[in-house]
Amino acid sequence: xxxxxxxxxxxxxxxxxxxxxxxxxxxxxxxxxxxxxxxxxxxxxxxxxxxxxxxxxxxxxxxxxxxxxxxxxxxxxxxxxxxxxxxxxxxxxxxxxxxxxxxxxxxxxxxxxxxxxxxxxxxxxx
Amino acid sequence: xxxxxxxxxxxxxxxxxxxxxxxxxxxxxxxxxxxxxxxxxxxxxxxxxxxxxxxxxxxxxxxxxxxxxxxxxxxxxxxxxxxxxxxxxxxxxxxxxxxxxxxxxxxxxxxxxxxxxxxxxxxxxx
DNA sequence: CGGCATCCATCTAGATACTG
DNA sequence: CAGTATCTAGATGGATGCCG
Numbered sequence: 560x561x562x563x564x565x566x567x568x569x570x571x572x573x574x575x576x577x578x579x580x581x582x583x584x585x586x587x588x589x590x591x592x593x594x595x596x597x598x599x600x601x602x603x604x605x606x607x608x609x610x611x612x613x614x615x616x617x618x619x620x621x622x623x624x625x626x627x628x629x630x631x632x633x634x635x636x637x638x639x640x641x642x643x644x645x646x647x648x649x650x651x652x653x654x655x656x657x658x659x660x661x662x663x664x665x666x667x668x669x670x671x672x673x674x675x676x677x678x679x680x681x682x683x684x685x
Numbered sequence: 686x687x688x689x690x691x692x693x694x695x696x697x698x699x700x701x702x703x704x705x706x707x708x709x710x711x712x713x714x715x716x717x718x719x720x721x722x723x724x725x726x727x728x729x730x731x732x733x734x735x736x737x738x739x740x741x742x743x744x745x746x747x748x749x750x751x752x753x754x755x756x757x758x759x760x761x762x763x764x765x766x767x768x769x770x771x772x773x774x775x776x777x778x779x780x781x782x783x784x785x786x787x788x789x790x791x792x793x794x795x796x797x798x799x800x801x802x803x804x805x806x807x808x809x810x811x
Numbered sequence: 812c813g814g815c816a817t818c819c820a821t822c823t824a825g826a827t828a829c830t831g
Numbered sequence: 832c833a834g835t836a837t838c839t840a841g842a843t844g845g846a847t848g849c850c851g
Binding site: 591617618619620623642644 | 823824825826831
Binding site for chain 1: 703706710714716720740741755756782783787789790794801803804805808809
């Protein structure tokens with residue numbers, strides 16, 4: 560009956576979902592986000608501790624990436640109204656489930672360091 | 686005996702390994718690389734097929750990312766010396782093992798679409 | 812068809828400095 | 832301590848055109 564109409568609506572939904580998925584994927588599938596998620600793990604870390612834990616990240620990128628992850632419900636941000644201020648970061652439940660796969664990626668990298676180094680030399684020998 | 690010397694050497698090795706790990710991680714922990722790896726999976730795909738499979742990637746970024754992945758021993762590149770030329774891409778063994786974790790990330794994204802969408806609205810309501 | 816080179820707009824990320 | 836704002840070099844990525 561309303562087949563045409565509903566198929567149009569469904570296509571719209573699918574496209575919106577795809578756009579959303581792509582955006583989310585882009586948010587988490589980048590170096591800093593993944594390293595932050597992995598650094599957090601089960602821990603509760605303050606801003607400064609995270610800054611130390613994620614080697615090479617700048618103050619600004621840490622804030623920025625944390626905001627994105629917070630917005631996507633991956634990290635929790637708990638502000639203590641003290642002086643000096645104190646902010647605790649933890650992974651949400653969703654974040655924790657993501658962390659296991661992120662960790663797998665880190666393990667993969669460590670596990671293949673030598674193989675990759677060799678592959679590179681082989682590749683560069685041309 | 687040579688404790689000082691060897692500890693210096695070891696630290697050098699560790700630092701080199703860390704630098705390598707970070708470089709490799711940066712190479713694979715980015716949107717396009719992960720999407721390419723996921724698109725390949727068990728399949729053999731030609732350049733054009735990959736281009737169609739990875740939505741939104743430009744001709745140039747596809748070539749560029751493929752070169753990096755090939756250099757790191759994640760993808761195989763098989764050139765058929767025909768006219769017109771034909772190039773087949775597959776994942777290497779290392780690439781395949783990485784793909785399983787990448788796929789987990791994609792599944793995670795799909796699985797949390799609604800949660801995230803909600804989290805965003807909650808966050809933006811401020 | 813697949814790849815490379817070039818040009819160019821845009822985005823990113825680092826440095827710095829300032830606020831509550 | 833944590834966050835924001837501004838500025839800027841450099842990386843990124845898209846468009847185009849040419850080559851094998």
